[in-house]
Amino acid sequence: MRAFWVPLLGIVFLLLNPGFAKDQDDIQKSQFEAAFQGHCNHGSPCEQICFELHDGMYECDCRDGFILRADGYSCADMNFTVSTQSIDDLKLDLIYAKDAEIEAVEISFPNASSDSNEILQNWSSFQAASGTNFTTLGPRLEQKVISESSIKLKSTQPISAIRTCHLDCGPGGGCHIEEDAEYPKCLCPLGRGGDKCEKDMEIQSPRFTGFSWLAFPALRGAYKHVQLSLELRPEAYDGIFFLTGERDDMAGDFMALLLHQGFVEFRFDCGSGVGIVRSDETIILNQWNHITLYRHRWDAWLQLNNGKHVQGRSKGLFSRITFREPLFIGGAGNMTGLDEKLPVSKGLKGCMRHLEVNDHLYKFALDPSGEAFKGYGIEECTADKCSKVPCQHGGKCLTSESSAVCLCPLGFSGDLCEIRVDLQVPSFNGSSHLRYRGLEESALTWLDLEINFKPTTPNGLIIYNGHRIDGTGDFMALTLNDGFVEFMYDLGTGYAIVQSTNKIELSEWHMIRVSRTGRLAILTVDNQFPVEALAPGAFTQLFLPQNMYLGGVPNFESVSPKVTVRSAFVGCIQKVQINGRPFAILAEALGGANVDNCPHPCVARPCGEDGVCIPEMDYFTCRCKPGYRDHLCSRGPPSFNGVDSFFHLSDSTTMEAISSDPLDINVRFKSHSESGLLLWAYTGSSFVSLGLKHGALEMRYTSGYREDEMWVVHNSTTVNDGLWHRIKAVRDGTTGLLVVDNGAAVTRQSVQIRSPNKPFAPSQAEGLFLGGMHHSLIGPVTGYRAGIRGCIADLVINSDYHLGVINRSAIRHNIGECEV
Template identity: 30%
Template sequence: MGLHKRERGNKEKKERINVRNLLAYGEIYHISQALSGASKAGIRCEEKVRACDSSPCLWGGTCLDLPRQEYMCKCPEGRHGAKCESETDRSLAKGHLVPDFNGFGCLLLPRVPRAGRSLSLELWFLARSPDGILFYVGQGVSGQNASLAGDFLSIALVDGHLVFRFDLGSGPLTLRYPEKVTLGEWHKATASRHKRQGKLTLDNQKPIRAESPEPLSELNLRTSVFLGGLKDRNIEDATLVNLPGLDGAIQRLLVNREEYLEDFGDSSLGDGNISIYQGPPCHPNPCLNLGQCLPLLGDYKCLCPKEFRGKRCQTVMSAKEQGTPVKFEGRTFLKFPNLVHRSRKTQWENHFVVTLRMEPGARSSLILWLGRGGKRRKDFLALSTAAGRLELGLALSHKSRPIFLKSSHRVDDGEWHTVEVHRLKRLLQLRVDGGQVQGRLAPPGSRVLNSNGKLWIGGSDNLPDNLPPPYYDGFVGCIKSVHVEETELHLVRHSSFDLQLNFCEDGT
């Protein structure tokens, strides 16, 4: 390479060629020296050039390198655009920003890790046209024969029907949902694959399933995620080549249960074909008193300033409500959506700190619950009282038996106690009042806690069957504070329910 041999009679002549740049597998390299017949080790690629090396992001934006020499700018608050060049409307910046597509643009997001065996997607979208690309990711095979060689996974609207396709290398699988979407309304699409098995559902209706052709069962993905359209048409899924981009908006994207749009307000808005959605449920803002509107498909949740509560932050909180411990009376069930205290569902690790006071002589009961919902017992993490002591329960699969960890000290003495709960994969730990850490390891198997992200405090009236009997009784006592990871939950303001609560007079 870089060295030609030319025969002239019986003489061989070596020509020197200067090589300045090398393009290999989508990356550009500078060559530090020319090649010649005297070269000992051949090519030395001492410097790898990345798209972010030119510092394209303005106004202090952070540049993230993507495959194929692409980049994405994470912009500071109040800025947006491909290079953070535009100022965000302050009235919109106060809430959750939703990208709006006009059919000609696309949003580039980071590539999907660990998608070989399984991949799950949840997409909340609104469409104004019956045809459009929602989601695409591929293997990144270049050339005219890309559609014949590479793996891919895509979701699109075709004639109003939701279509989910993927190819593992043995031929494509196509799932077309029978019911059409309603234009101008919010929908939730859920698509997943495990090896060759694919599943698709719309708005929590009955799913449809099928298998891709044998024998291959691994999905190889290398490109960035293309949301709402495509940047070029040299892709593996030939059915998308002539399909327009989405004319509509995307409210939420979960990839393997992880948020992919949580930083949209700080990231690229593309090339002018993507704007900020201004429509129901959060525009105009229904939240009063400077509350932030969090869209939940066609509904919304108001994140209120600390002085207010209620569905629309319409109720002024008294001094007692702002700082006095909440009294739990056996039927005081508070639910907290995961988007309030954490943007991603906790699968690998959980950490809670609860300050509580249990009434002497109170029955065994449930204090904290994190599970999957439904009537069948699946994964869960629970904190309860059992015969005057605290007890942790953990199940990482509906097939495995739950494990339980009971505190060595009693807490039914009418005094305040601080309880620390920590789970790291299969390891469960409990500590009371800064004392010795107690631990127990779940049996080998699953290390992931799959939950619906909803945290219940004080008990729940929506529990599955076949749980320990104390779980079906609500906590009786007082709770002063609850911390989830590094964030403190306000028991009144953050709760999903606008309940009339009672308070413990003695907060000391």
């Protein structure tokens, strides 16, 4: 098939120098045919990939992330920035790509010291002459590109594969990104490995990525008889894993073994029609499968995993297959014309550990250690380790030299991702992350960031957002570095770093606030003295179009090399607020991995189905969902945990009820604590309190007639046994009465004379408190060190005011739902 190459729309940016005066005809669309006479193996000039055509011609192509230049044989990186070249030089450097056009390219200004008015005038003239529309220059010649290079592809190649691949993968390597991947990777030539193809690697059991292949010499002595056996561990239901034939366009004889919708298919053509043999069973993903194939002349037999033998026959009179092309394993290599002969065109995704053809066992390593003479994108298979770690619910197995672990998707945890997690407050373990939309233009001029977190290690990346996926350009990062909190940012002309004055305590909750306006950033950690930094250069804007990450990143290659902390955060993060807006940490996440629940009261969902638990350090408050404004969020009676756990009412109806005299309180409760505050009612002039002391119930009160504090102690019944008890407490002037579980009444037993100079309770203590009180008030105001650990229900005041603690709105702090 002859290929035609459509050039990119080369939008050439003038550098606004009076020496560059060119006619806009220099920028144009054109078409040309990049085909040469000859053969690929006879001194072709192709820089990267050569394809044989079938009329004595050949053409050149480039790997992912590169595109063909106008000369038809050399390749250029897709990410190019026009600098100080002359227009004549740029004409020679126009880039062409198959069925693609480019709309915009970022521009840089290396000589920003020129007169700004002259530059702006020349820039405006160029835009008017060329018909282009670019972002304007900011103050001090600042140029912020609001969108990355936009590439429109008519082919099926993912746009991300070209737009975001910036990795330098060395000679013969190619940068590649799959459609569902978050970051790019290098596909290396056979014999090379590592993140950037920098290491020597000898392949024993190859793993194919779907874009990989191995090439072996053409089959010999197999024209009428082929017996094949192989073992493979597929990770996808479609892919070619054995392909060879007479011509590289599949126009002549061929033989292919592939996966199609999970079934194994053998397709072969002896020259007069395709024969197809298809397994009755489907392949088993992520496990080793054994395939046996036998072909003799027209007939073929296929067996998958000791299953049923299936048989097929090719068409026509011819019974021999001519093999001139290499034997490609794992992919199509340079074979074309697949769409006309095969139902799939993508290669195998998975591993292969055994291939035997006509009693010859193949060695997958590069010649001379093995028999492959070429290969691309091959990794060493670690599936034997992963076969012992069957990750569930879409978890991915990651291997090291000594072990294999599951990387669990958001919402699952456990060694095999077998535990479904109702995430409330996220915990990060050093291999975790949460992913969000980038801040983009919302952080251009100013950024206000608040985070509550509890670290367990002194180093880790807390939050990161960048400009490019390769870590270059603008970025902002919040990290822990040897116990110090650091905020780093780069506006495009150099990075700045601001560090906390002191180290922070591990396993404690801390509050961080970052306030950045233009080049200035101020960092405040807890009650430490604020520190600030000023970014160098003239740029004042921060543009962050890439995904924002919390707690870590999938790959530190996407993090700016200026960030020295190269490990993920370990600990809990419970609050993120950006530019004054509370950030829904879990609800707004686009994805994540290995995130579990932090030990926190919110994990128990104390606010019920109708409420949202808002964590506040070690405690929480409940916020009712819309439509539940007049109801308590939890469905059962509230439970209290003793510390900063309380229910507070101060509305006018409640205040009127507790101001009455006599005051009759009837309440049902259960408690596991020997001592603690059960109820506090204060009007500003008098109070009533109920509490436990050494397991006995006591009532304390004052009346409007005198300031003396009176006590009633019911010590004949122990009420801290975890069972439900009903109390009747009455204050009538200076008289007090207590009844427990319909037993005998106990009246006032003692009086404590108050000092006339002793201040009474502050206004914050006014109203009705159940279960406890804020830790700063409970001791000085009530005399109790904490609240009860238990539940309260059925509160009735003066026989006609049913408080309804289950269905009443109030301030709720650190309250759970009681298990009745």
